[in-house]
Amino acid sequence: MSDHDHHHHDDGHGHDHDRPLSGPALRVKALESLLVEKGLVDPKALDELIDTYETKVGPRNGARVVARAWVNPAYKQRLLADGGAAIAEFGFVGRGEDIVVLENTHKVRNMVVCTLCSCYPWPVLGLPPVWYKSAPYRSRAVIDPRGVLKELGGGIADDVEVRVWDSTAELRYLVLPERPAGTEGWSEEQLAEIVTRDAMIGVAEVTVPKGNRR
């Protein structure tokens, strides 16, 4: 059975106002108005929660952490020793305060999954993408990490060790990818621009986009 997470049924894909609500959209609307009527939720607080994860918290946070670790050896040391505390230096705190940072090297590749649900380092990466929460990734990452990596376009050499981390506790993992060659002399800000979410989950490497080569 394939996972249907990515189909999103007939939810309108951002066109909620253009067609009649159906299925889950209708159910959520009914539940929200019931909770408001019961005095259990405040719609303005709901807007604020959504805005936080749509505009304020996302993988750009993690990218700044990674870039600093690349240019600042003392910071990197703090980050690997106590991820949560070093990340809090940026003001990125909250759900998942115990963050363990996993360093990739040319001999070790780390890859993060949550086989049981969808645990993910919200303060540094925001909300998890659909594929991370989907049955294909959750089922395969632990039994066939090399197959998954290959399928995602980044096959891995036989002599590289793959360490998969299953997020079964209130520990969150952030992968510190390898700094790509050709970025010598780049500023922290420039480096942050090329760090991707997928690299910080451990399913991709950071590469220098063609336009950025100098």
Place this chain on the structure above:
Amino acid sequence: MNGVHDMGGMHGMGPVEIENNEPAFHSRWEARAFAITVASGYLGKWNIDMSRHSRERMPPVEYLAATYYERWLFGLEKLLAEQGLVTAQELQTGRAAAKAGVERVLRVPDVANYLRHRIRTRLNEGAPPKFKAGDRVVARNIHPAGHTRLPRYARGRHGVIDRDHGVFIFPDTSAMSGDKKPQHLYSVRFAARELWGPDASARDSVTVALWDDHLDPA
């Protein structure tokens, strides 16, 4: 529980498909489902473990067919009903029979602070560790009908303590009765071949975060 949510190692789920430039939410209803769930958590009537367990109890066929936030919706309705915040009839009719008597409701000024502190599972209590880094352990072969964070693929398997993270709430009891049962949490490394047999790479491993009550000395 040996539910379908415990997916590690299953076959046949299809390819992993990454969507480029994926938005935080794919539709307004997903955003609202997310927000009412997080805001309801602020009411303080359940913990994160109960919340996870509510979603795991979705019937397997529905769970597999549902999108992510449909599972959240299922879990939220279950928790609201179980905690007596909303009646089955109110859920059915969508009309409130009476106001709920709750002590605190999430308001805009509290949102940032709530997100900052919403999950506290590390405890400062001094429960002694049963293991230390380097110890060989075996994950218990247990099959509780309730919530557990010990995935099926690791049960009965031998591993090594990679590090001790200190004392945390034990989710398996926290989800069922609210009992925190403070104990040490460890990163336990299992060789890929120990988990998956001789076809797995000899170099690879899976590290699982497990608690004292999941482990025995090997």
